[in-house]
Amino acid sequence: xxxxxxxxxxxxxxxxxxxxxxxxETAQHICGISEGPCRHKETxxxxxxVAEAVRExxxxxxxxxxxxxxxxxxEYKKCRxxxxxxxxxxxxxxxxxxxxxxxxxxxxxEIFRTAKQMVKETGYKMVKLSERSIR
Numbered sequence: 001x002x003x004x005x006x007x008x009x010x011x012x013x014x015x016x017x018x019x020x021x022x023x024x025e026t027a028q029h030i031c032g033i034s035e036g037p038c039r040h041k042e043t044x045x046x047x048x049x050v051a052e053a054v055r056e057x058x059x060x061x062x063x064x065x066x067x068x069x070x071x072x073x074x075e076y077k078k079c080r081x082x083x084x085x086x087x088x089x090x091x092x093x094x095x096x097x098x099x100x101x102x103x104x105x106x107x108x109x110e111i112f113r114t115a116k117q118m119v120k121e122t123g124y125k126m127v128k129l130s131e132r133s134i135r
Contacts, residue, residue: 045087045094053079053086 010018060079064072098114101107 044098045090047090050083050086050090053083057083 057076057079060072060076064076066072098110102111
């Protein structure tokens with residue numbers, strides 16, 4: 001039960017604090033509490049090879065920033081290009097796996113799940129087309 005008694009002896013700040021608590025408790029009681037959105041998005045193409053390439057790139061970047069030398073810059077640049085290639089190949093590999101899975105009968109419903117997830121991530125609204133609208 002929510003405590004709604006008003007005390008006359010309290011100062012203004014204490015009244016505001018008590019009023020805030022009453023409103024928050026009422027809102028929690030009526031609406032409930034959610035855990036909020038996921039803070040870490042799942043990246044399907046991320047693997048140990050990608051993680052190692054990104055980790056090495058970060059180390060080279062920090063070294064370049066610390067030393068500020070031409071050689072450190074060249075090492076970082078080379079490592080950055082290598083990391084881009086590793087990430088690109090991992091993405092392409094995962095896309096090919098997903099495409100081949102869609103051809104299987106047991107994975108056909110995943111295309112709708114994937115489309116729904118993409119809509120949630122991008123914020124686009126899906127429009128349901130009727131037969132009359134397609135002319």
